Amino acid sequence: MAMQTRPRRSTDFDGDETALVSGGGAFFGSDAAAAEQLVVTRSINSEDLHQLLEQLAGEDCVHNWKNFGSDGTLEALLRWENDLRPTEIFFFYLKRDDLMRMVAVGAVADRLMHGFPHPGFCVLGRCYIIPEFRGRGLYRRVLHYRLEYCRERFGTALSAVHLGSDSNWIARVVANHQLPGWPRFIHLGQEQLTVAGKAKLVDAYLMLLPEYLEKIRRALAGPRPPTCVVDLRHALAATEWDDVRNVGAAVRDGFERARAYGWFDQRDAREIEQLLTFCRSVPLVGFG
Numbered sequence: 001m002a003m004q005t006r007p008r009r010s011t012d013f014d015g016d017e018t019a020l021v022s023g024g025g026a027f028f029g030s031d032a033a034a035a036e037q038l039v040v041t042r043s044i045n046s047e048d049l050h051q052l053l054e055q056l057a058g059e060d061c062v063h064n065w066k067n068f069g070s071d072g073t074l075e076a077l078l079r080w081e082n083d084l085r086p087t088e089i090f091f092f093y094l095k096r097d098d099l100m101r102m103v104a105v106g107a108v109a110d111r112l113m114h115g116f117p118h119p120g121f122c123v124l125g126r127c128y129i130i131p132e133f134r135g136r137g138l139y140r141r142v143l144h145y146r147l148e149y150c151r152e153r154f155g156t157a158l159s160a161v162h163l164g165s166d167s168n169w170i171a172r173v174v175a176n177h178q179l180p181g182w183p184r185f186i187h188l189g190q191e192q193l194t195v196a197g198k199a200k201l202v203d204a205y206l207m208l209l210p211e212y213l214e215k216i217r218r219a220l221a222g223p224r225p226p227t228c229v230v231d232l233r234h235a236l237a238a239t240e241w242d243d244v245r246n247v248g249a250a251v252r253d254g255f256e257r258a259r260a261y262g263w264f265d266q267r268d269a270r271e272i273e274q275l276l277t278f279c280r281s282v283p284l285v286g287f288g
């Protein structure tokens with residue numbers, strides 16, 4: 001059953017919506033000349049939320065709200081999410097004149113889980129584009145909004161941004177997001193999720209912010225590096241231009257060998273250790 005989101009009056013909202021860039025027209029209907037905007041808000045009415053959750057529950061996709069069910073309120077959903085980790089949920093609408101139609105949702109968590117010890121490792125999750133609005137480039141815009149939100153929230157303390165997905169379409173965007181001012185995502189490894197009682201493997205990606213990556217590099221700098229440190233440098237350099245996979249395991253293996261060699265006896269390995277703690281906490285499959 002395809003969901004038809006009903007247009008809403010913008011006055012139905014709390015006034016907390018933020019306009020993103022112009023949509024360029026034609027999402028609502030055939031009038032391509034009409035100006036449309038993508039707007040984002042943290043509120044949703046109960047009918048739209050129920051429809052969204054029902055649609056999502058009936059679709060074969062890896063989305064954690066299948067574990068929440070289709071009957072809850074926004075407050076219950078926020079409680080459910082925040083029991084897991086501190087999370088904000090954003091609803092995206094296309095707005096023309098006074099009318100708004102919900103087209104997408106996405107969330108940002110400040111950290112992987114309560115108790116994760118290192119601030120500045122954000123998690124993007126729960127993205128869902130309403131089927132009738134798919135294939136029009138909305139995913140990249142929802143991604144961009146959430147990245148900017150992370151930067152606004154953490155500033156220079158933002159170290160990394162994580163997302164997990166089994167979608168080939170998301171993989172395409174993640175491999176080449178083309179968002180100015182943002183580095184590329186690396187493929188960390190795979191994680192196993194349980195969605196609606198079924199175990200699913202998804203690809204885990206991580207974007208390392210330049211200052212954080214620079215600190216990691218500093219720990220690897222120095223003359224006469226042993227092979228394991230050279231390998232580690234290569235593994236990290238490749239993240240900038242190559243479609244390398246399973247970087248998490250490569251960093252773990254290189255780090256263990258370099259530590260055994262004594263490379264870190266006089267160097268600060270804090271940032272690499274944070275990265276490995278993150279990989280273990282995800283947890284990446286086979287990351288003992």
Ligand SMILES: CC(C)(COP(=O)(O)OP(=O)(O)OC[C@H]1O[C@@H](n2cnc3c(N)ncnc32)[C@H](O)[C@@H]1OP(=O)(O)O)[C@@H](O)C(=O)NCCC(=O)NCCS
Nearest residue numbers: 061062127128129134135136137138139140165167169172
């Ligand atoms: C995965 C999902 C978010 C993608 O949304 P979308 O609006 O269709 O994605 P976009 O239109 O932004 O396209 C993303 C990429 O996939 C490609 N793509 C989209 N639809 C496609 C199609 N029908 N055939 C081939 N490629 C397609 C696009 O070309 C784009 O890549 P590009 O920009 O490099 O060209 C959406 O399908 C969805 O909500 N799925 C169900 C929920 C889900 O799986 N969520 C992920 C949980 S992490």
